[in-house]
Amino acid sequence: ETGVTQSPTHLIKTRGQQVTLRCSSQSGHNTVSWYQQALGQGPQFIFQYYREEENGRGNFPPRFSGLQFPNYSSELNVNALELDDSALYLCASSPPGGGANVLTFGAGSRLTVL
Amino acid sequence: AQSVSQHNHHVILSEAASLELGCNYSYGGTVNLFWYVQYPGQHLQLLLKYFSGDPLVKGIKGFEAEFIKSKFSFNLRKPSVQWSDTAEYFCAVSGNEKLTFGTGTRLTIIP
Numbered sequence: 001e002t003g004v005t006q007s008p009t010h011l012i013k014t015r016g017q018q019v020t021l022r023c024s025s026q027s028g029h030n031t032v033s034w035y036q037q038a039l040g041q042g043p044q045f046i047f048q049y050y051r052e053e054e055n056g057r058g059n060f061p062p063r064f065s066g067l068q069f070p071n072y073s074s075e076l077n078v079n080a081l082e083l084d085d086s087a088l089y090l091c092a093s094s095p096p097g098g099g100a101n102v103l104t105f106g107a108g109s110r111l112t113v114l
Numbered sequence: 115a116q117s118v119s120q121h122n123h124h125v126i127l128s129e130a131a132s133l134e135l136g137c138n139y140s141y142g143g144t145v146n147l148f149w150y151v152q153y154p155g156q157h158l159q160l161l162l163k164y165f166s167g168d169p170l171v172k173g174i175k176g177f178e179a180e181f182i183k184s185k186f187s188f189n190l191r192k193p194s195v196q197w198s199d200t201a202e203y204f205c206a207v208s209g210n211e212k213l214t215f216g217t218g219t220r221l222t223i224i225p
Binding site: 044090 | 204213
């Protein structure tokens with residue numbers, strides 16, 4: 001079975017720009033969560049998507065938004081990029097009923113904001 | 115609110131040494147605890163997890179962890195480390211559909 005795949009793996013943006021990161025969930029998984037991992041820190045929960053709707057959100061501003069599609073894949077959008085948005089963005093999927101207890105993580109998208 | 119503290123930021127050991135990484139948590143509900151590992155350039159992988167039952171849980175690659183409720187701790191142990199254990203280790207607690215991670219411990223094993 002394929003795992004969680006994320007794209008792009010690396011990207012560079014400038015302040016004020018917008019970025020879209022993509023995630024394909026593991027086969028059989030219907031819930032997708034996004035985490036931000038700043039350098040030297042542990043991952044921080046951004047939000048979770050289930051049945052194409054946001055189902056829980058961490059302490060991130062509204063310029064962080066997401067989508068989930070009928071095939072359970074997901075996008076993370078960040079508007080008005082700031083320098084502090086530079087981080088590794090991790091996508092994780094889980095099977096029905098698994099929630100945060102059964103997460104499979106992707107390798108991440110490393111965003112650098114200049 | 116849930117939180118996790120990992121007090122060891124960087125640990126350096128020689129091969130064959132014993133390992134113990136500290137993890138303390140704070141959470142008001144039923145506790146589910148995890149240790150994840152992130153090898154250089156690789157994705158986060160689950161080492162082990164505790165939901166209930168025997169407080170001593172065994173994971174992959176010879177790792178184990180002990181849940182001590184009275185101390186709010188879930189320390190990770192390995193009796194004899196290998197060079198290949200060099201990685202970042204994260205303790206986490208789950209609740210409200212999310213994982214809350216500690217800041218991580220970087221483990222460097224010297225051959």
